[in-house]
Amino acid sequence: MKEIFYCPEESNFYSNCLENFVFRNRHNFKHVVEFGSGDGIPVIYSLLRNQFTGLIHGFELNTAAWKVANLTIDEYSLSDKYVIDNSSLFESNQPQAECLVANPPYLPAPDNDIYMPLLFGGYDGATITNQLLTLGYDNVVVLISSYSNPVSTIECAKNNGYYVNNFTVLPLEFGYYSSEPKVKNHIKEMRSNKMAFYSGNYYFLAGVLFTNYQHSSVDLSKELSQVLTGL
Ligand SMILES: C[S@@+](CC[C@H](N)C(=O)[O-])C[C@H]1O[C@@H](n2cnc3c(N)ncnc32)[C@H](O)[C@@H]1O
DSSP states (O other): OTTSOOOHHHHHHHHHHHIIIIITOTTOOSEEEEEOOTTSHHHHHHHHHSOOOSEEEEEOOOHHHHHHHHHHHHHTTOTTTEEEESSOGGGSOOOOOSEEEEOOOOBOOSSSOSSSGGGBOOTTSOHHHHHHTTSOOSEEEEEEETTSOHHHHHHHHHHTTEEEEEEEEEEEEOOTTTTSHHHHHHHHHHHHTTSOOOBTTEEEEEEEEEEEGGGOOOOOHHHHHHHHTOO
């Protein structure tokens, strides 16, 4: 289905990050908000593998993806644990939650006229990710790509009172969406301005748990920055 985000490697990684940083977290979160649920598979699979007694409230703008997600939620009888609105979190009342999670749109490009416009992350790819860090949630789990101005995101998190509490990194090959010539050429240009980092056909994707400094004394910002800019 071409109109729904499809990248199993990335979605599995996101699902593993949810397991490690959210569902097996000693804080035992009860309310989680998700930006950009896609077909819902990452959350659904991690719910099936873990005991989670809270509620995940997702937001997905793409109606086709939202419909598929709801069918799968019904199929696995998870509607008491996972609900998704067909709208944008930014336009909503932004439900209260201990944690916000997202594999956000992070493709950099001159404009959103790309294969899948809903994957557009603004000119440098970090616009939506950085916006998610201004919403005031105590914990934020997001995927950050090394070609989407990662330093700006670490800086933005710091300015909004977050420490990097934990992270994990996956090397990924440029795929269908990031290899689109308009996107790839833009990333190449960003590289010369030290806003994109990759090596050959590989880049790094980090799954990061940001926690408000009032709730964490660990800060791995420097380590994360070193890894994401090291390619
Ligand atoms: C990279 S995909 C991730 C999908 C899914 N979470 C996964 O990891 O497989 C990003 C998703 O965000 C959705 N999206 C983009 N802008 C959005 C917005 N303002 N509100 C809600 N969803 C949005 C896109 O339609 C897309 O499904």
